[in-house]
Amino acid sequence: xxxxxxxxxxxxxxxxxxxxxxxxxxxxxxxxxxxxxxxxxxxxxxxxxxxxxxxxxxxxxxxxxxxxxxxxxxxxxxxxxxxxxxxxxxxxxxxxxxxxxxxxxxxxxxxxxxxxxxxxxxxxxxxxxxxxxxxxxxxxxxxxxxxxxxxxxxxxxxxxxxxxxxxxxxxxxxxxxxxxxxxxxxxxxxxxxxxxxxxxxxxxxxxxxxxxxxxxxxxxxxxxxxxxxxxxxxxxxxxxxxxxxxxxxxxxxxxxxxxxxxxxxxxxxxxxxxxxxxxxxxxxxxxxxxxxxxxxxxxxxxxxxxxxxxxxxxxxxxxxxxxxxxxxxxxxxxxxxxxxxxxxxx
Amino acid sequence: xxxxxxxxxxxxxxxxxxxxxxxxxxxxxxxxxxxxxxxxxxxxxxxxxxxxxxxxxxxxxxxxxxxxxxxxxxxxxxxxxxxxxxxxxxxxxxxxxxxxxxxxxxxxxxxxxxxxxxxxxxxxxxxxxxxxxxxxxxxxxxxxxxxxxxxxxxxxxxxxxxxxxxxxxxxxxxxxxxxxxxxxxxxxxxxxxxxxxxxxxxxxxxxxxxxxxxxxxxxxxxxxxxxxxxxxxxxxxxxxxxxxxxxxxxxxxxxxxxxxxxxxxxxxxxxxxxxxxxxxxxxxxxxxxxxxxxxxxxxxxxxxxxxxxxxxxxxxxxxxxxxxxxxxxxxxxxxxxxxxxxxxxx
DNA sequence: TTGAAAGCGGTACCAA
DNA sequence: TTGGTACCGCTTTCAA
Numbered sequence: 001x002x003x004x005x006x007x008x009x010x011x012x013x014x015x016x017x018x019x020x021x022x023x024x025x026x027x028x029x030x031x032x033x034x035x036x037x038x039x040x041x042x043x044x045x046x047x048x049x050x051x052x053x054x055x056x057x058x059x060x061x062x063x064x065x066x067x068x069x070x071x072x073x074x075x076x077x078x079x080x081x082x083x084x085x086x087x088x089x090x091x092x093x094x095x096x097x098x099x100x101x102x103x104x105x106x107x108x109x110x111x112x113x114x115x116x117x118x119x120x121x122x123x124x125x126x127x128x129x130x131x132x133x134x135x136x137x138x139x140x141x142x143x144x145x146x147x148x149x150x151x152x153x154x155x156x157x158x159x160x161x162x163x164x165x166x167x168x169x170x171x172x173x174x175x176x177x178x179x180x181x182x183x184x185x186x187x188x189x190x191x192x193x194x195x196x197x198x199x200x201x202x203x204x205x206x207x208x209x210x211x212x213x214x215x216x217x218x219x220x221x222x223x224x225x226x227x228x229x230x231x232x233x234x235x236x237x238x239x240x241x242x243x244x245x246x247x248x249x250x251x252x253x254x255x256x257x258x259x260x261x262x263x264x265x266x267x268x269x270x271x272x273x274x275x276x277x278x279x280x281x282x283x284x285x286x287x288x289x290x291x292x293x294x295x296x297x298x299x300x301x302x303x304x305x306x307x308x309x310x311x312x313x314x315x316x317x318x319x320x321x322x323x324x325x326x327x328x329x330x331x332x333x334x335x336x337x338x339x340x341x342x343x344x345x346x
Numbered sequence: 347x348x349x350x351x352x353x354x355x356x357x358x359x360x361x362x363x364x365x366x367x368x369x370x371x372x373x374x375x376x377x378x379x380x381x382x383x384x385x386x387x388x389x390x391x392x393x394x395x396x397x398x399x400x401x402x403x404x405x406x407x408x409x410x411x412x413x414x415x416x417x418x419x420x421x422x423x424x425x426x427x428x429x430x431x432x433x434x435x436x437x438x439x440x441x442x443x444x445x446x447x448x449x450x451x452x453x454x455x456x457x458x459x460x461x462x463x464x465x466x467x468x469x470x471x472x473x474x475x476x477x478x479x480x481x482x483x484x485x486x487x488x489x490x491x492x493x494x495x496x497x498x499x500x501x502x503x504x505x506x507x508x509x510x511x512x513x514x515x516x517x518x519x520x521x522x523x524x525x526x527x528x529x530x531x532x533x534x535x536x537x538x539x540x541x542x543x544x545x546x547x548x549x550x551x552x553x554x555x556x557x558x559x560x561x562x563x564x565x566x567x568x569x570x571x572x573x574x575x576x577x578x579x580x581x582x583x584x585x586x587x588x589x590x591x592x593x594x595x596x597x598x599x600x601x602x603x604x605x606x607x608x609x610x611x612x613x614x615x616x617x618x619x620x621x622x623x624x625x626x627x628x629x630x631x632x633x634x635x636x637x638x639x640x641x642x643x644x645x646x647x648x649x650x651x652x653x654x655x656x657x658x659x660x661x662x663x664x665x666x667x668x669x670x671x672x673x674x675x676x677x678x679x680x681x682x683x684x685x686x687x688x689x690x691x692x
Numbered sequence: 693t694t695g696a697a698a699g700c701g702g703t704a705c706c707a708a
Numbered sequence: 709t710t711g712g713t714a715c716c717g718c719t720t721t722c723a724a
Contacts, residue, residue: 005494006469008701019711024703034709049492054467055405056701060716064401069445073425073432075630083419086445090460099415099432099445114436121400123352146395148351258634265636284421288604288631290611354717365695370719380693402717406700 007048016044027052058123065095067311068119068127071154075255076284077300078130081154084304085128092312095125112137116144124149125315128307129164131156131200138162150314152307156200157325165310165324169298171201175208177296177332178250178278183216186341187248187276190221191239193232193260194252202252205280209250222246232256236263240275247275247341254281257293257337272339279337280330291336299328353394362390373398404469411441413657414465414473417500421601422630423646424476427500430650431474438658441471458483462490470495471661474653475510477502477546484508496660498653502546503671511656511670515644517547521554523642523678524596524624529562532687533594533622536567537585539578539606540598548598551626555596568592578602582609586621593621593687600627603639603683618685625683626676637682645674 009027013020018037026033026041027050033041058064067089071078082099089095112133119127120143127144134141134153141162144151151164158164182190192209195202206223213219224239226232239245240263251257257279264271271277271291279295286293306326313319355373359366364383372379372387373396379387404410413435417424428445435441458479465473466489473490480487480499487508490497497510504510528536538555541548552569559565570585572578585591586609597603603625610617617623617637625641632639652672659665 010701020702021704021711021713022709024701025710028703030704032709037709049489051463051466053405053469053701055401055410055469056716057703059399059401059405059701059718060703062716073429075422075425079419079421079425086419090457111436117397120397123399123401143395261634261636285631285634288607289634290607290636356717366718367695367697367720368693370717371694374719378693383693399717402700402719405702405717406719408700 006053007045007050008053009050012041012045012048012050015048016041062123063315064123064125066122066124067095067308067315068122068124069099070115070119070127070129070133071099072130072132077282077298080282080300081130081304081307084301084306085308086304087301088305088308089312092308095308095312107136109137113140116140120144120147120149126150126152126311128152128154128311129156130154134158134164135200150311152311152314154303154307163323165314166326167303167307167310168325168327169201169303170327170329171205172208174280174296174330175205175212177330178280179209179212179216181278181294181332181334181338182248182250182276183219185248185276185338186343188216188218188220188341188343189244189246190219190248190250191224191236191246192221192250192252193224193236193256195256196225196227205252233259233263236260237267240264240267240269245275247343249275249277251277251279254279254283254285254293254295257281257295258285258289261289271337274342276338276341286333286335289335289337293333294335294338295333297331297333299331303328352399353391353396354399355396358387358391358394358396361394362387408469409661410469410471412468412470413441413654413661414468414470415445416461416465416473416475416479417445418476418478423628423644426628426646427476427650427653430647430652431654432650433647434651434654435658438654441654441658453482455483459486462486466490466493466495472496472498472657474498474500474657475502476500480504480510481546496657498657498660500649500653509669511660512672513649513653513656514671514673515547515649516673516675517551518554520626520642520676521551521558523676524626525555525558525562527624527640527678527680527684528594528596528622529565531594531622531684532689534562534564534566534687534689535590535592536565536594536596537570537582537592538567538596538598539570539582539602541602542571542573551598579605579609582606583613586610586613586615591621593689595621595623597623597625600625600629600631600639600641603627603641604631604635607635607639617683620688622684622687632679632681635681635683639679640681640684641679643677643679645677649674 009023010020013023023041026038027045069085071082126149134156141151145163153164153166155168157166194206213221224235226235236259249260251260257277260277269275279293281295282298282300355369356366359369369387372384373391415431417428473495480502487497491509499510499512501514503512540552559567570581572581582605595606597606603623606623615621625639627641628644628646
């Protein structure tokens with residue numbers, strides 16, 4: 001009676017003594033069948049453990065109700081983005097989600113292309129891309145637009161040719177929080193630790209931070225941006241032990257903040273007595289850092305949700321017209337890593 | 347010429363002036379077509395941007411080459427497991443992967459059932475489950491076995507009825523490293539901070555740790571396991587400030603270690619001068635904790651890889667027979683959170 | 693070497 | 709109220 005891995009409608013029809021067409025009708029909740037037939041079919045289907053075959057539905061409808069998600073497994077920020085995407089997708093009932101993420105490795109074109117083709121071959125209704133993927137592999141993105149597969153990017157507005165909706169964290173607001181907080185505490189000598197050039201959001205934020213700093217009377221600052229991560233640690237150390245070391249550290253990411261913590265620990269500098277750190281991000285690092293980190297938090301989960309919403313609305317045709325760029329506000333989280341400027345205290 | 351979202355073989359056949367059957371033959375790399383035809387078809391397919399429809403292939407072959415992965419988005423451990431699964435799956439070329447993960451929320455049966463049905467409806471070839479899902483929702487797992495969908499669990503051996511391959515971290519080895527390291531440093535008074543009862547691996551590890559402690563002459567220990575996470579913080583505090591506080595803290599997870607760090611910071615106790623902490627896990631917390639955490643690391647990535655391998659081998663029939671339980675060795679990572687017992691130093 | 697036709701698991705329209 | 713049948717996009721005999 002239940003030898004079949006996945007019972008099919010034909011089997012149910014056979015057992016219930018009706019035609020396949022009727023089974024299809026009933027199982028789809030269609031109207032027109034006699035109550036008796038409905039009950040009979042439902043019952044048989046139930047006990048045979050029938051489950052609709054989404055593949056077949058998709059092949060006919062042309063909709064797979066799935067999203068191709070290109071997101072790195074890096075850190076808690078992306079985990080939360082992923083969670084937001086997944087939760088929205090699930091709730092929209094409109095999709096389940098297909099995950100194709102790229103490891104945080106070195107660039108690998110053939111691997112990336114393979115991932116893109118996986119998404120294409122499985123006919124995802126839309127794709128969501130992280131900044132890294134969107135910028136490094138932008139050449140592959142034509143494959144999507146060429147087939148009218150909607151593209152949504154997170155944290156990276158796309159250049160010229162490529163049409164994609166985008167969800168961004170508010171960099172301007174982030175810079176505002178960072179600079180104002182430190183300025184209010186009396187800091188005037190700053191260090192900006194950020195990512196290497198060419199990363200969209202990093203460039204954008206740096207510009208915003210500098211713009212804000214220019215409005216702080218007497219402010220001076222140094223920029224620390226290294227191509228290689230290892231160099232960063234040394235650069236931070238050097239800065240910390242230099243005479244007239246900056247007291248206000250503005251980190252591009254919590255990851256950078258962690259570097260500064262480590263350097264401070266090594267050089268015996270105290271946070272926030274000798275230096276203050278304000279960061280930006282949303283890593284669960286926060287939970288263990290001592291003193292707790294003052295940071296400007298992305299709303300990662302919300303960004304994921306919003307991205308999924310855009311993707312699904314594009315896919316379903318609910319949303320049409322020119323590309324959208326949505327900015328998600330950030331949240332200031334005061335910790336204990338920031339304090340009065342030593343200069344002011346004296 | 348390329349108005350079609352996803353060109354189909356029939357279109358190619360039309361453009362190339364051959365029959366659909368021939369196109370299918372050529373595109374599948376089949377033999378028997380004239381070189382001229384092959385070139386012609388390939389060329390047309392290429393420039394029309396043809397991509398095979400995996401849905402159709404799957405519906406016919408009965409294989410979707412996809413894995414249903416039920417993993418929480420929690421922390422870096424699971425991120426790495428996910429990465430391992432994904433990388434192996436990709437390399438096996440045999441699958442792409444479908445992600446259905448459960449949020450770290452409260453139990454929600456209807457949500458879980460929905461996820462299970464998603465996996466079923468999309469006909470995943472096998473599923474991989476995290477301990478939480480496997481134990482809390484074990485009732486749904488029949489749905490998989492009933493349909494001969496192979497199940498692989500990570501970190502949680504399944505009870506009686508349910509047949510599933512399992513990948514485990516070596517709890518015995520973990521306990522050994524933890525206890526021996528502290529014992530060697532002279533500690534005799536321990537605190538075991540662990541998860542609430544009923545979690546498979548936690549129970550197992552606790553038992554192993556106690557067994558080891560019994561072999562340490564003069565060792566005494568207290569067990570801290572609270573139903574609610576919040577209570578844990580208080581319990582740790584109480585313990586820390588009590589007279590004759592333990593000096594050797596054994597944390598069940600890095601998360602617990604973080605609690606101990608925080609409590610130590612608050613009470614002014616110094617690590618490792620006043621107390622030593624050895625943990626188990628693999629969270630990237632490690633990177634920022636000061637002093638660096640001594641921990642026993644899971645090989646999360648490898649566990650994910652192995653799980654995917656088991657799942658795929660079961661799905662493809664490469665692996666048959668009774669369930670496997672694989673134990674992955676752990677790695678001892680010495681940090682600066684452990685030092686000589688104060689008792690010994692005096 | 694190429695093509696016609698049946699079929700995979702369903703859906704949907706139309707006739708019975 | 710039901711059942712027949714063509715069709716979704718592609719594969720796979722089996723003939724031509």
